Ligand code: ADP
């Protein structure tokens with residue numbers, strides 16, 4: 013029988029070698045299966061035609077039937093465009109192209125009947141449609157069309173005649189070749205229980221629906237399946253892992269933990285910190301490897317939680333390693349830990365790329381012999397010559413900067429995998445975390461230490477900067493400190509550095525009574541550390557910097573964060589930067605400086621920032637604005653979900669629902685042997701084989 017999963021697309025009637033190459037190259041379509049799952053991105057109700065004289069500026073995409081009377085080329089340079097004067101007898105509308113002018117002009121004939129599709133806008137009282145879809149009216153039989161599928165195709169494909177219509181034709185050819193009752197990919201009980209459309213029907217309907225109702229049911233079925241298998245895979249995998257990896261048992265809560273807790277701890281833990289520490293203690297005390305993600309908004313006190321976990325390791329005679337994404341942060345953690353642990357018999361050391369060669373030897377030896385209890389490090393700890401005597405716990409701070417590979421590497425430094433505690437302040441939205449890290453246990457620190465005042469955030473335009481300066485001055489006079497941050501994005505590094513230098517010079521002029529430090533990524537680690545030290549100790553009052561201070565830096569006396577060119581930062585990054593202030597008891601301020609002219613998107617970002625201090629809320633908003641593919645960290649998380657129909661944001665409810673369905677199955681059939689689930693396990697194996705997702709590598 014025909015197996016669409018492996019059968020090469022070139023054998024489909026209407027394809028052949030040449031088109032196959034195009035489909036491979038442009039859309040990643042190699043097999044019949046790939047084509048079958050290349051879904052339309054839009055449907056047009058082809059039974060409805062609008063008249064030109066009905067058009068107003070608020071219409072969605074509409075369909076018109078008429079002819080082109082004349083072409084006209086207009087404008088110069090970037091404004092160059094081709095305008096086709098189109099009419100259906102009730103009025104004229106301008107069809108406009110900014111690209112492919114020659115191609116368009118040759119392609120469409122004057123006086124021939126066309127169906128034009130697009131979103132009309134009114135400009136200077138004239139209706140126009142930019143880059144419309146155009147079909148030959150004779151080739152379309154409107155009354156029979158119902159909902160017509162539209163497929164995304166590339167310019168190159170269109171030039172070879174592989175436009176949306178041609179794709180629809182190929183798909184229809186394919187569907188006639190497939191048996192009506194295609195093998196069901198969900199178990200009969202699931203199909204029945206949730207009243208799902210059969211797979212065969214859903215695939216037909218998704219390409220050629222006859223009405224909206226039917227289409228919605230087909231979409232539901234396919235989304236259900238897509239999300240279900242992701243969750244089934246994750247849950248099944250995490251169950252495997254719990255069985256497979258034994259973990260070190262930190263059974264004792266010993267002297268050092270207790271002494272620190274009662275004597276050294278400078279403040280009472282928040283309720284949320286206590287809860288998370290309890291969760292960690294439970295994890296590390298039952299012979300199973302811990303993989304826990306601690307999410308806590310900036311300033312929620314994650315470092316302390318990590319420290320307590322590391323003391324548990326020490327009390328059980330294990331070493332701990334704390335990894336930070338940057339040297340600045342590693343140095344800062346190092347000095348925080350040293351300070352907090354002073355007087356206790358815990359040896360803490362620092363190992364980074366700039367550790368001197370002559371110090372390295374003894375340091376590595378002490379690590380390998382077990383004399384060092386806690387090592388604070390960066391990527392430097394991953395090198396092959398770094399060995400531990402008994403590595404029991406790895407803490408990874410600001411997880412999104414570390415790749416999966418690096419994490420896996422730490423496992424090789426221990427006889428059995430060490431416990432892993434991942435801490436992130438870029439709060440990955442709950443939905444996304446659940447999808448990405450379904451196999452990680454998640455703890456949330458949802459409470460800030462007492463006495464924190466919400467940061468007051470303002471958006472100002474650059475022409476008001478002098479007001480900002482006098483405000484800074486007032487704060488400095490009260491003994492506070494300020495950050496002024498400039499963007500640094502690699503493509504325009506030179507310009508950015510110039511901006512920073514100019515900003516620095518201006519500030520030096522304005523604030524001539526104060527000391528100003530400067531920090532950027534091009535400086536040597538030693539210089540950076542020096543500048544950071546000067547600011548932390550209060551020697552400098554203003555720190556002009558690029559985003560190198562984005563993560564983790566902690567100077568509680570600093571109450572002002574000015575972000576220049578705020579339009580160039582994403583929401584999560586803005587929130588991270590803002591988190592550098594508001595860390596002490598004083599009211600803090602974040603000032604977002606932008607140009608006057610802003611895109612809608614930027615305006616929204618500024619609104620969100622000025623109205624919310626909640627990292628979760630901001631991350632969710634970010635997800636909605638940008639889509640999950642763009643969220644910082646998902647790229648490096650090592651698991652990119654190639655969703656064909658479901659959408660993590662829009663289909664959040666369905667995602668949670670199918671997760672429960674999947675969980676019930678994994679719980680009920682942990683050995684994957686029940687007859688009724690056979691189709692599910694087989695399908696899961698196929699999916700894993702086909703995708704290059706490395707389930708085992710998730711954290
Ligand atoms: P983050 O979660 O962003 O890593 P930190 O661990 O850097 O936060 O903590 C932020 C600040 O809050 C630090 O100065 C820390 O000493 C302080 N802090 C942490 N926990 C508490 C607490 N329970 N009460 C008061 N201050 C705390």
Ligand code: MG
Pocket residue numbers: 314315409437564
């Ligand atoms: Mg931190």
